[in-house]
Amino acid sequence: MAAPLLSSLCCRHSLRHCSPRRFARNDLSFFRSLSTSISSEKSLVLSHVNEDAGVAILAMNRPPANSLSLELNEAICTSLKEIDTNPKIQSVILASTNPTIFSAGLDVTELISPDDQRLPKFWNSLQQVYIDLYGSRLAIIAAIQGHAPAAGCMLAMACDYRIMYGGGEGSTVDGRKRKSHIPTIGLNETQLGIAAPPWMGQLLVRTIGFRPAERALALGTLFPPMEALIEGLVDDVITEESFSPSADTIHALEKLLPDPIRNQALSLVMQKAFQEAELYAKISPQARVASKLVTRSESLKDMIASREADTEYFCSFICQDTVQKNLKKYVEALKKKSKSK
Numbered sequence: 001m002a003a004p005l006l007s008s009l010c011c012r013h014s015l016r017h018c019s020p021r022r023f024a025r026n027d028l029s030f031f032r033s034l035s036t037s038i039s040s041e042k043s044l045v046l047s048h049v050n051e052d053a054g055v056a057i058l059a060m061n062r063p064p065a066n067s068l069s070l071e072l073n074e075a076i077c078t079s080l081k082e083i084d085t086n087p088k089i090q091s092v093i094l095a096s097t098n099p100t101i102f103s104a105g106l107d108v109t110e111l112i113s114p115d116d117q118r119l120p121k122f123w124n125s126l127q128q129v130y131i132d133l134y135g136s137r138l139a140i141i142a143a144i145q146g147h148a149p150a151a152g153c154m155l156a157m158a159c160d161y162r163i164m165y166g167g168g169e170g171s172t173v174d175g176r177k178r179k180s181h182i183p184t185i186g187l188n189e190t191q192l193g194i195a196a197p198p199w200m201g202q203l204l205v206r207t208i209g210f211r212p213a214e215r216a217l218a219l220g221t222l223f224p225p226m227e228a229l230i231e232g233l234v235d236d237v238i239t240e241e242s243f244s245p246s247a248d249t250i251h252a253l254e255k256l257l258p259d260p261i262r263n264q265a266l267s268l269v270m271q272k273a274f275q276e277a278e279l280y281a282k283i284s285p286q287a288r289v290a291s292k293l294v295t296r297s298e299s300l301k302d303m304i305a306s307r308e309a310d311t312e313y314f315c316s317f318i319c320q321d322t323v324q325k326n327l328k329k330y331v332e333a334l335k336k337k338s339k340s341k
């Protein structure tokens with residue numbers, strides 16, 4: 001599994017094919033022409049490519065929270081691989097069909113009283129998601145409309161650029177009022193009574209720097225958007241105060257776009273993500289990928305080298321009685337909170 005990674009950064013995806021395509025800013029026909037659809041594994045992921053634009057979208061679609069199960073992890077990798085083998089595609093927007101949750105991180109139910117055979121497979125699938133995203137030749141833009149705790153934050157950090165919804169009263173993405181929603185992002189594992197795995201913690205260190213990461217890891221800090229921006233955990237924060245699509249636009253898009261991402265084509269976060277995808281796609285792919293290699297190859301090599309040990313450690317760690325106890329309590333609290341809404 002590990003070998004293709006660095007080769008994917010270096011040569012596997014034949015940079016000779018890479019020809020960045022021009023694409024008009026805000027050209028929502030991008031979404032209309034997403035007809036080349038690669039939906040996999042019972043559509044746990046909705047993936048569409050637009051070869052003319054050189055841009056693809058990969059939207060996680062596992063209600064209620066896009067928590068990362070073995071199957072979702074595999075679906076992300078499968079879709080990314082499909083997109084990756086298309087030489088006309090340079091950028092991918094990683095998004096969620098859920099407007100308030102990007103990804104809730106690991107499916108914690110995978111961790112409770114786990115099956116011996118499934119647990120290592122599950123962990124391997126998460127490692128693979130990280131490797132495939134972080135080591136991709138593609139420029140991956142995270143469109144973070146909603147919460148991104150723990151491994152949800154990892155997904156975002158493994159991308160090339162992160163755009164987060166800034167929250168606010170009465171967002172009207174789909175023309176209807178909705179409750180104020182302020183997403184948060186961070187590695188909150190200590191709040192579950194567990195620690196982030198070393199490669200995930202190191203990813204935070206590389207993203208926001210040593211001291212802020214040390215503190216955030218210890219406290220399990222979940223950052224609201226502006227704080228995440230200040231820390232450098234996200235690159236851009238978008239509010240929708242000035243965003244009010246016309247009824248005509250909404251109508252046109254309703255005709256054009258498949259559920260469940262239709263509304264998201266109108267969101268400013270998605271539009272910004274598209275602009276960023278376009279920006280990356282204009283850079284010489286060889287130069288862009290070479291620069292990615294400079295910053296990412298060493299840590300990827302280290303992670304791959306310690307992959308088996310990481311899996312062994314994870315499995316034995318998760319099976320400890322105290323860890324199981326903490327996790328059970330955590331899930332009970334989560335369910336209770338959800339029921340009390």
Ligand SMILES: CC/C=C\C/C=C\CCC/C=C/CC(=O)SCCNC(=O)CCNC(=O)[C@H](O)C(C)(C)COP(=O)(O)OP(=O)(O)OC[C@H]1O[C@@H](n2cnc3c(N)ncnc32)[C@H](O)[C@@H]1OP(=O)(O)O
Binds near residue numbers: 104108152317334335
């Ligand atoms: C040195 C040590 C070395 C190594 C250690 C080794 C290994 C340890 C590694 C462990 C790594 C962990 C990484 C992780 O990702 S752990 C998962 C962390 N995730 C969370 O803590 C998020 C939990 N969820 C929430 O906080 C909220 O749900 C969220 C803010 C995302 C959204 O809130 P909202 O109010 O909008 O929704 P809810 O009503 O809370 O949830 C809706 C339903 O979704 C279910 N749900 C939510 N999160 C999860 C999840 N992570 N897994 C499974 N299910 C989840 C929730 O229960 C609700 O479902 P119902 O109860 O309505 O059916």
